[in-house]
Amino acid sequence: MGILREDVVVISPAEKAGDPTVISVNCPDKTGLGCDLCRIVLYFGLSIARGDFSTDGKWCYIVLWVDGKTNTRWDLLEKRLLEVCPSYFSTSGIDYYRPVNQQPKQLDVYLLKFWCSCVRKGLLHDITLVLFDLELTIKRVKVSTTPDGKVMDLFFITDTR
Numbered sequence: 001m002g003i004l005r006e007d008v009v010v011i012s013p014a015e016k017a018g019d020p021t022v023i024s025v026n027c028p029d030k031t032g033l034g035c036d037l038c039r040i041v042l043y044f045g046l047s048i049a050r051g052d053f054s055t056d057g058k059w060c061y062i063v064l065w066v067d068g069k070t071n072t073r074w075d076l077l078e079k080r081l082l083e084v085c086p087s088y089f090s091t092s093g094i095d096y097y098r099p100v101n102q103q104p105k106q107l108d109v110y111l112l113k114f115w116c117s118c119v120r121k122g123l124l125h126d127i128t129l130v131l132f133d134l135e136l137t138i139k140r141v142k143v144s145t146t147p148d149g150k151v152m153d154l155f156f157i158t159d160t161r
Contacts, residue, residue, distance in 0.1 A: 009081045011074050020049050020065035023077075027085040029060040034138055035128040036084040037062060042122050044077050045069050051124065051143035109139055112155040119151055131157060 012022040025037060034053050041048060046068030054061045114127060124143060131138055140156040 008085050009078050011078055013074070020067050021046075021074075023064045023066060023081070025060070025062040025064075025081060025085060027060065028087070029055045029058055030086045031137065032132050033060060033084065033086075034062060034141065035125060035132055037064070037081060038125040038128060040077070040080045040084065041066055042125055044072055044080075046072065047121060048124055048143065049145060051141055053138060053141040055139055057137075057139075107137075107158040110157050110159070112157055114151070114153040114155065116151040116153075117149075119145055119149055123151060124153070127153065127155075131155065135159070 008025065008027045010024045010026075012024075014021050023041070027033075038048060038051075041064060046066040048064050049067050050065040052063045112131075116123065128138065128141075136157045136159055138155055138157055142154040144152050146152065
């Protein structure tokens with residue numbers, strides 16, 4: 001059982017000028033995946049206007065609304081994003097070695113609110129990198145920019161240490 005390669009990363013171009021392009025990623029989760037995806041998007045000269053990250057610890061669904069260049073090589077971006085996504089087959093046996101009678105412990109989820117009065121390229125990447133270095137697992141992220149140019153990010157995190 002697996003997922004089709006073309007269903008892992010889907011890039012939906014903007015419908016009209018001024019609208020963001022929507023990038024959705026649907027794949028098995030791994031530590032630091034959100035950080036890797038944001039870094040690649042930024043390397044292509046795009047800005048992340050909004051983002052939605054969801055995971056259950058095994059599978060994740062990520063949606064990024066990006067603004068940027070009209071001459072972006074979307075096919076190459078898709079290829080680079082696919083390269084950091086783990087394949088279904090690499091994680092399909094993840095429960096194999098867990099004893100049958102041992103259930104995974106539910107972790108507490110904490111809400112981290114991040115406000116910033118300035119918007120700059122790479123801000124989301126820098127925040128996720130710090131959380132990764134602190135060994136915190138990001139379960140979900142809501143990213144938004146207010147009309148007056150302030151950033152509000154909501155990180156739902158767990159401490160797996």
